[in-house]
Amino acid sequence: MGISKKARKYTDKHEWISVENGIGTVGISNFAQEALGDVVYCSLPEVGTKLNKQDEFGALESVKAASELYSPLTGEVTEINIALADNPGLVNKSCYNDGWLIKMTVDSPSELDELMNEDAYEKYIKSIED
Amino acid sequence: MKNMVIRASLKNWFQLFYVHKFPAAGFKTTADGAIILQSVSNDIYQNLAVEDWIHDNINLENMQVLFLWRNLSTVVIGRHQNPWQECNLKMMRQKNIKLARRRSGGGTVYHDLGNINLTFFTSKKKYERMENLKLVVKALKCLRPQLDVHATDRCDLLLNRNFKISGSAAKLGRTAYHHCTLLCSADRFLLSSVLKSPYKGIKSNATPSVPASVKNLFEEDPTLTCQIVMDAIAAEYAIYHQIDHHVTLINPADETVFPGINNKTKELQTWEWIYGKTPKFSISTCFNMVYKHSFLEVKVDMDVKHGRIEVCNINLPEEWLPPALCGELEKNLIGSKFCPSETTALASALLRSCPQDYEVHRRWNLFCENMTTTLM
Numbered sequence: 405m406g407i408s409k410k411a412r413k414y415t416d417k418h419e420w421i422s423v424e425n426g427i428g429t430v431g432i433s434n435f436a437q438e439a440l441g442d443v444v445y446c447s448l449p450e451v452g453t454k455l456n457k458q459d460e461f462g463a464l465e466s467v468k469a470a471s472e473l474y475s476p477l478t479g480e481v482t483e484i485n486i487a488l489a490d491n492p493g494l495v496n497k498s499c500y501n502d503g504w505l506i507k508m509t510v511d512s513p514s515e516l517d518e519l520m521n522e523d524a525y526e527k528y529i530k531s532i533e534d
Numbered sequence: 535m536k537n538m539v540i541r542a543s544l545k546n547w548f549q550l551f552y553v554h555k556f557p558a559a560g561f562k563t564t565a566d567g568a569i570i571l572q573s574v575s576n577d578i579y580q581n582l583a584v585e586d587w588i589h590d591n592i593n594l595e596n597m598q599v600l601f602l603w604r605n606l607s608t609v610v611i612g613r614h615q616n617p618w619q620e621c622n623l624k625m626m627r628q629k630n631i632k633l634a635r636r637r638s639g640g641g642t643v644y645h646d647l648g649n650i651n652l653t654f655f656t657s658k659k660k661y662e663r664m665e666n667l668k669l670v671v672k673a674l675k676c677l678r679p680q681l682d683v684h685a686t687d688r689c690d691l692l693l694n695r696n697f698k699i700s701g702s703a704a705k706l707g708r709t710a711y712h713h714c715t716l717l718c719s720a721d722r723f724l725l726s727s728v729l730k731s732p733y734k735g736i737k738s739n740a741t742p743s744v745p746a747s748v749k750n751l752f753e754e755d756p757t758l759t760c761q762i763v764m765d766a767i768a769a770e771y772a773i774y775h776q777i778d779h780h781v782t783l784i785n786p787a788d789e790t791v792f793p794g795i796n797n798k799t800k801e802l803q804t805w806e807w808i809y810g811k812t813p814k815f816s817i818s819t820c821f822n823m824v825y826k827h828s829f830l831e832v833k834v835d836m837d838v839k840h841g842r843i844e845v846c847n848i849n850l851p852e853e854w855l856p857p858a859l860c861g862e863l864e865k866n867l868i869g870s871k872f873c874p875s876e877t878t879a880l881a882s883a884l885l886r887s888c889p890q891d892y893e894v895h896r897r898w899n900l901f902c903e904n905m906t907t908t909l910m
Binding site: 444445447460463465466467468469470471472489490532 | 612613614637638639640659661663688703704705706707708710712739740741813
């Protein structure tokens with residue numbers, strides 16, 4: 405089952421979050437995974453970690469660099485994608501589905517309104533790509 | 535015109551570029567200024583802290599920084615590496631060589647005063663490692679036109695096509711930095727020994743290093759000292775950014791220029807950061823002990839997470855040591871740091887609770903010493 409495109413919101417740091425039944429799934433966008441190059445290691449937080457919006461929560465290492473990950477919302481980590489331990493390339497191959505990073509609670513739903521929807525994110529990418 | 539950075543004191547200069555502050559009204563910040571800093575410290579943790587501080591505090595949208603630094607003997611591992619896989623920790627302890635974990639990715643390197651470190655700070659948009667390396671190559675060729683140095687697409691610098699003189703790593707966060715080493719006159723033989731791990735049986739998904747043959751610039755040309763090379767790179771950087779060739783010396787311990795930096799230095803020195811950040815790994819190995827003409831085999835299986843022992847199974851020859859004692863050791867090791875001094879302390883404490891049997895004590899000490907030496 406894919407995560408519907410409409411449900412995703414984006415941060416200016418190219419993370420996406422998709423909320424269902426109060427739990428947000430977080431990943432990085434296609435723009436981000438392309439820019440990053442082949443991911444060789446995913447450093448993710450422990451389940452139970454409490455994050456504030458914009459907190460650093462981990463890093464993705466690719467041949468290009470170690471890239472920090474920033475929490476899109478305030479909440480608590482409920483699950484991490486353990487498939488990434490042996491297969492970090494999933495982030496490149498399937499950034500919106502199998503390459504998800506963490507799941508977290510959504511403590512302040514209003515924070516979602518501060519994020520970009522699909523159209524706004526597309527415009528944002530175009531503006532920085534020049 | 536570029537190069538209108540007013541030479542106020544460094545502290546005032548930094549304040550103009552703080553992330554959360556705007557330039558003082560009336561002060562005209564021009565586009566694309568740049569500055570060259572050189573550390574007066576040879577301490578790896580202080581110098582890494584400067585990188586953290588600049589990353590966290592300086593707005594690099596219109597500013598670039600070149601940071602030059604050198605360290606006393608240290609092994610530096612990449613952010614997601616396993617030190618037990620990468621280097622000879624036992625040798626390092628014996629020779630007083632420090633271990634540091636940096637925040638950028640990449641592989642393990644050896645620093646001493648014969649190695650130059652260069653950090654190029656830019657905005658994320660201007661992040662371009664090859665441009666930086668081309669600048670270094672240009673600087674070296676300006677110094678010695680006959681030098682055969684080029685950058686590979688792995689972002690290594692090779693001397694004479696075959697020998698690595700520089701490796702790169704990078705971090706992308708709020709802003710970007712690319713740093714690289716440059717071997718001028720480092721102890722190449724110590725480098726090779728210390729970057730060879732003696733530890734066997736480790737299974738880990740930590741990022742591995744790619745070994746390479748290395749050489750020093752001074753072996754090619756004895757007049758290429760660190761100082762001469764640093765000056766040449768600074769000069770080239772200044773030309774490129776159209777600024778004065780002025781290198782500002784900085785003291786990474788100075789809280790008035792770098793408020794909050796000493797906390798960053800401390801954090802980089804913690805066991806939790808250096809060892810505890812190691813990705814989860816398992817060890818499955820055997821070692822042999824010789825005792826009174828007997829040849830004994832010990833099998834050890836451990837899981838280590840956050841640098842602490844999570845699972846511990848030790849198989850000794852039957853009845854060579856009291857099984858209850860071994861069982862207690864296995865139990866007590868769980869949750870303890872994967873570290874020779876902690877293991878030795880735990881083992882000694884257990885022994886004290888044991889009846890005064892000289893033979894048992896002797897065997898126990900032999901076993902523990904072998905175990906810590908072989909594994910840790």
